[in-house]
Amino acid sequence: MPRPREFDEDRVILAIRDEFWDKGYAATSMDDLLRVSRLGKGSLYGAFGDKRSLFLRVLRDYDDANLLMLRKSLESAARGIGVVREFVLGPTDDPTGAVARRGCLLANSNAELASSTPDVAVEARRSYDAITTILTAALERAQREGDLDPDLDPAETARAALVAQLGLIALGRTGTDVDVLTTVAQSALARLLPTPAQ
Structure with missing residues (x-):
């Protein structure tokens, strides 16, 4: 049974959206996405996949x-x-x-x-x-x-x-x-x- 997520998914998506919106796709790094989402790499990848999947x-x-x-x-x-x-x-x-x-x-x-x-x-x-x-x-x-x-x-x-x-x-x-x-x-x-x- 998967563990429930321990973060506010809507907040994370909005923060990531704004980062992509302000910088564009190419200029937004995974470090930027980790910073604004306040998630670890494993949590971010586990919840949303790679940068391209997250952007889409x-x-x-x-x-x-x-x-x-x-x-x-x-x-x-x-x-x-x-x-x-x-x-x-x-x-x-x-x-x-x-x-x-x-x-x-x-x-x-x-x-x-x-x-x-x-x-x-x-x-x-x-x-x-x-x-x-x-x-x-x-x-x-x-x-x-x-x-x-x-x-x-x-x-x-x-x-x-x-x-x-x-x-x-x-x-x-x-x-x-x-x-x-x-x-x-x-x-x-x-x-x-x-x-x-x-």
């Missing part, structure tokens, strides 16, 4: 949490159009620019690893496809609610909204001023989400 676990948990949050946002939103606006404007939320400079763990990881680590590319596609599906549902709802041109293709527009957000994330990582990012985001939204012709 952290990335999937991060993606699943974000997808759940986006689904809940759609369920609770007063208007479907608001979900898409909030999604695109997300990288501009913090007036200090700290959130924008940190970027998104998935986008950062995809840029760093997708060409060399097929598992990361697969995870990125899974997450981006799920995001597109949720945004498509939000846009279809916006059309039913009369907030969006009925001739617009919701799936194409959802993909364009995702691309716009990823572009804002990339710009934010360069240290682009948040006011500039906000202006760019609002300009993109004005083009992506035309209202019905009067």
Whole structure:
């Protein structure tokens, strides 16, 4: 019978996630992971496997949490159009620019690893496809609610909204001023989400 774990798994995963998020995969050493997890090597390996396995676990948990949050946002939103606006404007939320400079763990990881680590590319596609599906549902709802041109293709527009957000994330990582990012985001939204012709 295996012994119960003597550590808070959620705390460990969050600490490790933040280390990967701040430094990137390649720059994060096993010593870094041991330090932030406060676990011994045997405990860390025994619970989560090697660095690659641990990273993929952290990335999937991060993606699943974000997808759940986006689904809940759609369920609770007063208007479907608001979900898409909030999604695109997300990288501009913090007036200090700290959130924008940190970027998104998935986008950062995809840029760093997708060409060399097929598992990361697969995870990125899974997450981006799920995001597109949720945004498509939000846009279809916006059309039913009369907030969006009925001739617009919701799936194409959802993909364009995702691309716009990823572009804002990339710009934010360069240290682009948040006011500039906000202006760019609002300009993109004005083009992506035309209202019905009067």
